[in-house]
Amino acid sequence: MMARKKSAGLNEKHIKVLQTIENFTNTFGYPPTIREIMERAHLSSTSVVNYYLDQLEEKGYIERSRGISRGLRVLKQFSDAVAVVTEQVLETVHDFLSIPLVGRIVASEPIPFPSSDFKPYDAESSMISIAKDMLPVPEKNIGDIFAMEVSGDSMIDAMVNDGDIVILKKTGEARNGDMVAIWLNDNNETTLKYFFDEGKRIRLQPANPTMDPIYIRDRSTVEVHGKVVMVVRKLSA
Amino acid sequence: MMARKKSAGLNEKHIKVLQTIENFTNTFGYPPTIREIMERAHLSSTSVVNYYLDQLEEKGYIERSRGISRGLRVLKQFSDAVAVVTEQVLETVHDFLSIPLVGRIVASEPIPFPSSDFKPYDAESSMISIAKDMLPVPEKNIGDIFAMEVSGDSMIDAMVNDGDIVILKKTGEARNGDMVAIWLNDNNETTLKYFFDEGKRIRLQPANPTMDPIYIRDRSTVEVHGKVVMVVRKLSA
DNA sequence: CTTGACACAGAACGAATGTTCAAGTAATAT
DNA sequence: ATATTACTTGAACATTCGTTCTGTGTCAAG
Numbered sequence: 001m002m003a004r005k006k007s008a009g010l011n012e013k014h015i016k017v018l019q020t021i022e023n024f025t026n027t028f029g030y031p032p033t034i035r036e037i038m039e040r041a042h043l044s045s046t047s048v049v050n051y052y053l054d055q056l057e058e059k060g061y062i063e064r065s066r067g068i069s070r071g072l073r074v075l076k077q078f079s080d081a082v083a084v085v086t087e088q089v090l091e092t093v094h095d096f097l098s099i100p101l102v103g104r105i106v107a108s109e110p111i112p113f114p115s116s117d118f119k120p121y122d123a124e125s126s127m128i129s130i131a132k133d134m135l136p137v138p139e140k141n142i143g144d145i146f147a148m149e150v151s152g153d154s155m156i157d158a159m160v161n162d163g164d165i166v167i168l169k170k171t172g173e174a175r176n177g178d179m180v181a182i183w184l185n186d187n188n189e190t191t192l193k194y195f196f197d198e199g200k201r202i203r204l205q206p207a208n209p210t211m212d213p214i215y216i217r218d219r220s221t222v223e224v225h226g227k228v229v230m231v232v233r234k235l236s237a
Numbered sequence: 238m239m240a241r242k243k244s245a246g247l248n249e250k251h252i253k254v255l256q257t258i259e260n261f262t263n264t265f266g267y268p269p270t271i272r273e274i275m276e277r278a279h280l281s282s283t284s285v286v287n288y289y290l291d292q293l294e295e296k297g298y299i300e301r302s303r304g305i306s307r308g309l310r311v312l313k314q315f316s317d318a319v320a321v322v323t324e325q326v327l328e329t330v331h332d333f334l335s336i337p338l339v340g341r342i343v344a345s346e347p348i349p350f351p352s353s354d355f356k357p358y359d360a361e362s363s364m365i366s367i368a369k370d371m372l373p374v375p376e377k378n379i380g381d382i383f384a385m386e387v388s389g390d391s392m393i394d395a396m397v398n399d400g401d402i403v404i405l406k407k408t409g410e411a412r413n414g415d416m417v418a419i420w421l422n423d424n425n426e427t428t429l430k431y432f433f434d435e436g437k438r439i440r441l442q443p444a445n446p447t448m449d450p451i452y453i454r455d456r457s458t459v460e461v462h463g464k465v466v467m468v469v470r471k472l473s474a
Numbered sequence: 475c476t477t478g479a480c481a482c483a484g485a486a487c488g489a490a491t492g493t494t495c496a497a498g499t500a501a502t503a504t
Numbered sequence: 505a506t507a508t509t510a511c512t513t514g515a516a517c518a519t520t521c522g523t524t525c526t527g528t529g530t531c532a533a534g
Contacts, residue, residue, distance in 0.1 A: 029310025031267045042400055069306040069491050073266025159398055233468040282483050306521055
């Protein structure tokens with residue numbers, strides 16, 4: 001996780017919850033339920049929300065009325081919390097990463113892939129800069145991050161566009177459901193697919209439901225290069 | 238007994254209920270339940286309260302959200318629900334930009350949106366960090382950058398997903414084909430659409446081909462808030 | 475006196491919603 | 505490694521709370 005002081009400050013989810021409450025209340029005139037916070041803050045369980053609500057109360061940002069629906073009120077307006085956020089931004093601001101842009105994911109040709117001895121700072125390759133706290137990657141894995149540019153629109157079904165930059169974590173293995181960059185030896189190409197290990201075979205699922213999955217029985221013919229952790233798209237200004 | 242005029246005004250109980258709601262809301266920060274109104278207004282049954290709430294809504298004094306606990310709000314002035322904007326520029330550090338995350342783009346609800354005198358830092362926002370050299374925006378315009386989080390999947394085939402963060406450049410005008418965040422006065426919402434000025438009308442094209450474009454003839458009913466310059470998607474690591 | 479609109483009582487139903495727990499995973503400290 | 509703390513999951517449970525329904529009483533007009 002990101003370097004963050006837990007005792008005093010608010011982490012990303014605290015802020016998200018707090019922001020959701022304020023937003024909702026301003027919009028509807030009454031505070032949200034736990035489940036409504038869950039949806040809007042993209043959290044996964046009511047108990048997670050409850051967990052953070054307790055902490056926000058502990059820290060004095062909100063007050064809860066137990067057992068009462070929508071029993072929430074914001075004590076410190078978030079403006080007060082901005083100072084905290086600011087602090088965190090300052091903390092992490094010099095904490096950014098230059099990620100090597102190692103190549104392109106092209107449908108028709110193999111890509112130069114960072115070998116195990118690839119250096120984080122390669123004068124030749126171009127770099128992209130990402131704040132560490134933007135990366136959903138634990139600190140210790142941050143050295144395994146690299147980036148590639150997508151060329152062609154073969155990945156459109158995965159919501160990834162021509163010209164997008166995908167940021168990947170280098171890994172030889174993937175868990176089911178991960179979006180991975182995978183080298184297909186037979187097709188002589190690297191693509192982005194959703195990865196599912198089904199035991200006797202590997203299923204590579206395009207995001208586009210109209211496209212059929214690819215089944216791999218011989219694991220030696222594929223090579224997982226990395227797991228997608230972020231996608232960045234620049235549009236023309 | 239008092240002469241109760243039915244059609245026009247409010248009788249004693251209407252007022253009592255109304256005042257109870259306001260009082261309660263001011264005190265606790267959230268609206269009362271029907272039963273709480275019952276106690277405080279010294280009424281004898283929940284159905285009585287319900288009865289008067291319906292009438293108050295009929296008369297336009299309150300708004301009810303059916304089936305929702307504490308789903309009440311007093312319709313007076315839409316006070317300055319928009320967040321007070323505090324501002325602070327700490328951006329100068331390094332080559333980094335802390336971009337205010339000003340809210341969400343939600344299909345079904347209005348969002349508090351920075352007004353025309355929008356300042357870089359919003360009270361209700363958290364920030365995201367982007368390297369300046371990552372932004373396809375000239376340095377001088379960098380103060381006009383802000384970010385929003387997308388909620389809902391109406392933009393799915395614009396390659397924009399639920400949970401994505403879109404980074405926008407504040408602008409009142411757009412060029413044809415730009416993806417813009419646009420405020421629809423009629424619908425009271427902000428959405429992402431492709432913008433096309435067709436002379437006598439504006440066409441707002443959803444990316445989803447199953448959805449019909451929106452045509453705007455009265456330009457005063459829409460407001461372009463910004464042009465999308467970047468999309469960032471974080472995946473779970 | 476009926477009739478009907480209005481105001482109210484009381485209870486019961488079911489959906490909405492807060493709470494809790496047992497167990498799991500991940501990050502961090504020892 | 506191992507222990508420890510921090511966080512997450514998913515579900516079940518219990519209560520709160522909006523709704524609805526049946527019935528009662530009032531009052532004024534026909």
